[in-house]
Amino acid sequence: MNIMSTMNYVKCFLRDRNVASITPTxxxxxxRVCKKIDFSTANVIVEYGPGAGVFTEYLLKKMRPTAHLVLIERNPDMFKCLQESFRDQRVHLFNDSAENVGNLVNGQLPHKPDYVISGIPFSYIDQQARQDIIQQTHEVLADKGKFLAYQTFYQKDDHLFVHLEHYFKQVKSEFELLNIPPMRIYEAMK
Ligand SMILES: C[S@@+](CC[C@H](N)C(=O)[O-])C[C@H]1O[C@@H](n2cnc3c(N)ncnc32)[C@H](O)[C@@H]1O
Known part of the structure; x- marks a missing residue:
């Protein structure tokens, strides 16, 4: 597997503000994020903003052979690279926005998603679209499903935390310092 080079990642970052982070996670x-996933039972995982594919690569190593991984990446260069890197029958790849998750996922797979993982920069997304993504994520998830989102550590609660609390039964957050920049990780349970 040949995931996107650092140089190409940085080029995408410079051209598209929605890439948002200068290095992959x-x-x-x-x-730290994937520790929250039970790979022995997960049937469907959705990833918003896979970028260079560092989560994708890890997820595919851990997921069962019969599981499905839905990737939704908005940036066309990242999308092309993901298409070339992950030729795996478990992968369903879309060059689209997380705002369309309902259309992309509902009724398309044998099970509802158990987990949605997200690296998209919620602080760059306007209030309406942000709420819409969170609401749709809650709707597409299976009962007891989890939304795992990671953001930069200094993000204020009103960018994501309060919106998650509005839709999900329980929301926890923690920090991972061994990342540039450090991350804030949210775990929202349906
Ligand atoms: C901070 S990077 C994270 C990349 C990768 N997941 C990682 O952890 O290294 C954010 C990614 O989300 C993508 N993105 C931004 N907004 C998006 C949206 N609304 N829907 C889907 N992808 C989006 C960007 O193109 C970029 O690939």
Whole structure:
């Protein structure tokens, strides 16, 4: 598997403000988020904003052979690179926005998603679209499903935390310092 080079990632970052982070998530960050996933039971996982594919690569190593991974990436260069890197029958890849998750997922797979993982920059998304993404995420998830979102550590609660609390039964947040910049990780349970 040949995931996007650092140089190409930085080029995407410079051209598209929605890429938002100058480096992909560190292995520590990836493991910290994915620790919250039970790979032995997960049938469907959705990833918003896979970017260079550091989470995607880890998820595919851990997921069962019969599971499905839906990738929704808005940036066309990232999308092309993901298409070339992840030729795996479990992957369903869309060059689209997380705002369309309902249309992309509902009725398309044998199970509802158990987990949605998100690296998209909620602080750059306007209030209406942000709420819409969170509401749709809650709707598409299976009962007891989880929304796992990671953001930069200094993000204010009104960018994401309060919106998650509005839709989800329980929301926890924690920090991972071994990432540039450090991450705030949200775990929202349906
Ligand atoms: C901070 S980067 C994270 C990349 C990767 N997941 C990682 O952890 O290294 C954000 C990614 O989300 C994508 N993105 C931003 N807004 C999006 C949206 N509304 N829907 C889908 N992807 C989006 C960007 O193109 C970029 O690939």
């Amino acid at each position: 560190s292995p520590f960050g990836v493991k």
